[in-house]
Each structure stands twice: as C-alpha cells, then as structure tokens.
Amino acid sequence: MAVEERQSLETLMRDEKTSSRALAQLQDKHDQLNAKMEQLSQDIATQNQKKSEVYLDHGLMSMLLL
Numbered sequence: 001m002a003v004e005e006r007q008s009l010e011t012l013m014r015d016e017k018t019s020s021r022a023l024a025q026l027q028d029k030h031d032q033l034n035a036k037m038e039q040l041s042q043d044i045a046t047q048n049q050k051k052s053e054v055y056l057d058h059g060l061m062s063m064l065l066l
Helices: 002-065
Strands: none
C-alpha cells in the first residue's frame, strides 16, 4: 500500500509540475495578447484622431472656398 501511495504522490507531483508549466505559458500568452490589444486600441484612437483632423481640415477648406 505504501508503494502505491508513493507512486500516486509522484504522479501527482509530475502532473502538478506539468500543469504549472502549462499555466505559465498560457499566462505569458495572455499577457502578450493583452499588450497587443492595448496597442491596437491606441492605433485605433490615433487613426480616429487623424480622421477627425482630416475632416476638420476638409470642412475648413470648403468654407474658405465659398
């Protein structure tokens, strides 16, 4: 019985190490994706700002030509 318990414990310890490594990899991937999402959000904000400036410039030019 003690041998079986020891083997079960060793199996559980190996499984824990494997799961821990897998979790660390997934957390790393999650962090990378969050950083990418933040960068894309900033890019969208920048593009929207540029569009607003272009529309504003176009509107002013139209008013000047009238």
